[in-house]
Amino acid sequence: MNTKQCFSCGAREGMRHFEGRGETMSVKGMERRVDDLSGWECQGCGEVILDPGCSERYSDACDELVIAGRQMIGNEMKRIRRKLHLSQKEAVLLLSGGGHNAFSRYERGELLPPKALMVLMRLLDRYPHLLADARTLGEGADLRGFKDTVHKEHETLTVS
Ligand SMILES: [Zn+2]
Numbered sequence: 001m002n003t004k005q006c007f008s009c010g011a012r013e014g015m016r017h018f019e020g021r022g023e024t025m026s027v028k029g030m031e032r033r034v035d036d037l038s039g040w041e042c043q044g045c046g047e048v049i050l051d052p053g054c055s056e057r058y059s060d061a062c063d064e065l066v067i068a069g070r071q072m073i074g075n076e077m078k079r080i081r082r083k084l085h086l087s088q089k090e091a092v093l094l095l096s097g098g099g100h101n102a103f104s105r106y107e108r109g110e111l112l113p114p115k116a117l118m119v120l121m122r123l124l125d126r127y128p129h130l131l132a133d134a135r136t137l138g139e140g141a142d143l144r145g146f147k148d149t150v151h152k153e154h155e156t157l158t159v160s
Contacts, residue, residue, distance in 0.1 A: 009045035025062055028069045034061045071109035078107040080125045094138055095120060
């Protein structure tokens, strides 16, 4: 029988060789199946080590899934931005801040947008009329609506 000692738990003849196994990996709700994997699995502790080649194939598939996930998020950002009739530059000024090319990097899937920005985009996707409010609220240092007053020794800053 094709067995060897487990390098993890030390069980003698714990690891058995397997072939033709399929594994499904999942990232951000996307799934990908990799077939025809071979390697060793411990009957005692469950440790798995894939054969050379299979191991590379598996980690490549995992990387591709992560990249595909970023691209899907990027496409979603682009779809919503276009729906709102904003250029990438306007979207940076109005919504995200950051470098002038931040949005283009998000949309190309080079960079994962911050969660707050994704939530904001999804809210605007659902309620596009709120873009007008976002514009008003985001304008310069406009503090209308703040109910606070700041007191210092010799000055009082009031917002009304
Ligand atoms: Zn083991």
